[in-house]
Amino acid sequence: MEKNPTEDEVVQFVLGIKKSEPELGIARLHARIKSDEPTWALSVNRLRSILRSHSLTNTSLTATSNDSGMAIADEFRDRLYISQTVSSPVSNLTLPTGIEVFTSRSRGKGLQVSSTLPESIPEGAMLWTEPALVLIPPISLVGLIPTGKACSYCSRPLVSMSSLIASCSTCSGRWCSSRCRKLDKIHKYIRHGKYTSEWIAIEQFAVENEWSAFYQYAYTLAASIFDDQDEGQFSKHFVRDGVAGLAKIRQDIRQKADPQHGKAMFMGEQLEMMWEAGYKVLCKFFSHLSAPSYEEYLSGIGMVNINNLDGSIYLLQSHLNHSCEPSVDVKIVGRTAGVKVTAKRQLYPGEELTTTYVDLKKDVMFRRQKLLEGWGFWCTCPRCMREQDGTLEDGQRENKSPSSKDNVGRNTIADADSPKKKKKGKSKSKKPTSEPARVRKKSVTFDDNVVQIEI
Structure with missing residues (x-):
């Protein structure tokens, strides 16, 4: 199923490619996008329009690259760590x-x-x-939770003896409601x-x-x-x-x-x-x-x-x-x-x-x-x-x-x-x-x- 990528997605992808291949022209860049993102419905004309609107022409692509562009001073570029984040x-x-x-x-x-x-x-x-x-x-x-002065689950301060308050039978802990008591899975x-x-x-x-x-x-x-x-x-x-x-x-x-x-x-x-x-x-x-x-x-x-x-x-x-x-x-x-x-x-x-x-x-x-x-x-x-x-x-x-x-x-x-x-x-x-x-x-x-x- 094809999808229409947002301008943000296209810009991010182009900048990622240009880090390693800064000399790619529009035609080769478009072919690369279609290869790496086959579900994207992106025409050459729209790609060219996006690049122009974001000043990402061939002469400026390197200068705006996320990791290696000259637009990022050394003091900033040396602090990038997103590539080391895992998910x-x-x-x-x-x-x-x-x-x-x-x-x-x-x-x-x-x-x-x-x-x-x-x-x-x-x-x-x-x-x-x-x-x-x-x-x-x-x-x-x-510090209020073990003494029963705050709800053991949601940490809401307990300033009154409301009828909704539930107490633990083993320790001094309390909950602001029976619902919080039920949701609290790690109290015990x-x-x-x-x-x-x-x-x-x-x-x-x-x-x-x-x-x-x-x-x-x-x-x-x-x-x-x-x-x-x-x-x-x-x-x-x-x-x-x-x-x-x-x-x-x-x-x-x-x-x-x-x-x-x-x-x-x-x-x-x-x-x-x-x-x-x-x-x-x-x-x-x-x-x-x-x-x-x-x-x-x-x-x-x-x-x-x-x-x-x-x-x-x-x-x-x-x-x-x-x-x-x-x-x-x-x-x-x-x-x-x-x-x-x-x-x-x-x-x-x-x-x-x-x-x-x-x-x-x-x-x-x-x-x-x-x-x-x-x-x-x-x-x-x-x-x-x-x-x-x-x-x-x-x-x-x-x-x-x-x-x-x-x-x-x-x-x-x-x-x-x-x-x-x-x-x-x-x-x-x-x-x-x-x-x-x-x-x-x-x-x-x-x-x-x-x-x-x-x-």
Whole structure:
């Protein structure tokens, strides 16, 4: 079944080819595309039009290439690591109607509108909703959970003795509702038994070092392992297989994209010491189960950094690739309700579904650097190419008011990937123990700056 590729897909593919074969003309380039992407319905005339509109003529192709182009300064090109990110298919993945998974040389794994869909999807249509694959408590609240002051599953602070609250018969843990109690599959494994103290040590280490990614990985690993030992909603290794299919990159490789890498040797040594100390703490709990190797551990830390949304892991949402002109909106509708994904504009059969990882109100250089640091690639989406060439008109730029539901802002929270730093004026950085306003967050850099969308 043929599909009409988007301009973004064509541009990404062309740039990928031109890295190794920069002298290809239009005819040979078109033949190469038809060979590598046989399902694409792409004429020579349309290819030529796309190349011209994005300034990808034969004289400029090399200069705009993603990895080797002269448009990328050495300081940026040396920090690319997207080619070292690995991802595998998720077995028995249930997809929403009209949505399918694709893999390609230029884009890797992603989601697209089914090429067999008889008609386009209208703007505003709901594509799917999904709860978190692994709902992870924020480290600011983990200390409240063992004492019953926060829900053991959704981490909602429990400030009253509501009739909905369910209590554990073995420990002091409580849940804000019987539904949360039913959904909580790992409580008995981390709160009961002879290894509870080792799990508390994991929580304490994460809190003391203000290292969210460490706790997110430990919690995700526990959910994956205990998924093999439980029945019900997550039977048939649903969580384990989902986590196994997430994109992974070793944190030590990812760290090299930090602009401070190599400039502060002492900071690098501190990081390695913290990674090693965290690994020892982690293995004390998982040694009686299936402790990861050190390499798997570093890959796991990198995995949660590039995949988490609001600190938790979502399976379908994690398949969405980035564009600075996203085709879908992702909204968090609640801690246990999860996310809702809607069409940002009309979507056509075969078109890729994309989200944004960065602040769309920022300029092209800011966005590219944040994407380089967070995900290891240099963005060459149509919008970035237009802005690079100065062809994006003011009226086309993202310019939404702070109150807009689609507004993207930045918010600095506790450091997830660096050692704990002593700060002056700590009162400004303390987090309230009450549940914060609901936001969309995604870690993008090594000091755990996040993208945040108020909803």
